[in-house]
Amino acid sequence: MVIHGMIEDMLSKDWLIRYLLERSDLTLTQADTLMIFFEYRSRGDSLSGMILARDGGEVSKGSFDRSLRQGKNNIKRSLNTLIFSYYLGFFDKELLRSLVRICDLLLDLRGLEIPESRLKEVADVIEEACNRFVG
Numbered sequence: 001m002v003i004h005g006m007i008e009d010m011l012s013k014d015w016l017i018r019y020l021l022e023r024s025d026l027t028l029t030q031a032d033t034l035m036i037f038f039e040y041r042s043r044g045d046s047l048s049g050m051i052l053a054r055d056g057g058e059v060s061k062g063s064f065d066r067s068l069r070q071g072k073n074n075i076k077r078s079l080n081t082l083i084f085s086y087y088l089g090f091f092d093k094e095l096l097r098s099l100v101r102i103c104d105l106l107l108d109l110r111g112l113e114i115p116e117s118r119l120k121e122v123a124d125v126i127e128e129a130c131n132r133f134v135g
Helices: 007-013 015-022 028-043 047-053 061-087 093-109 116-134
Strands: none
Touching: 007 015, 007 028, 015 093, 015 116, 028 047, 028 061, 047 061, 093 116
């Protein structure tokens, strides 16, 4: 997977990425930075290479690190919220299992041409799953 300059392209081509990003706690910059970090880290590339790959051009190491730290913290906070909610009994294991199944199905959809008439159905399934978590 090549990340360089792709977040904007991905957003313009994949409605699901736009839909999910808009409903997440991540900013566009944080999502771009996290995508680069995880891809480049898996290949063993340097921080300098990661910085050059950011959409919008090169940024300072401090700026890249700040976006990366903020993005990671947003993910951690979301996961902690989920764990906290489960611990307090707001939902059961089956609801978590259904969340994993939905995520797997969404991964199967990645890169496929989905007719516009079906896009609302996918969005409705996501919305329904989220609503099941909050009652």
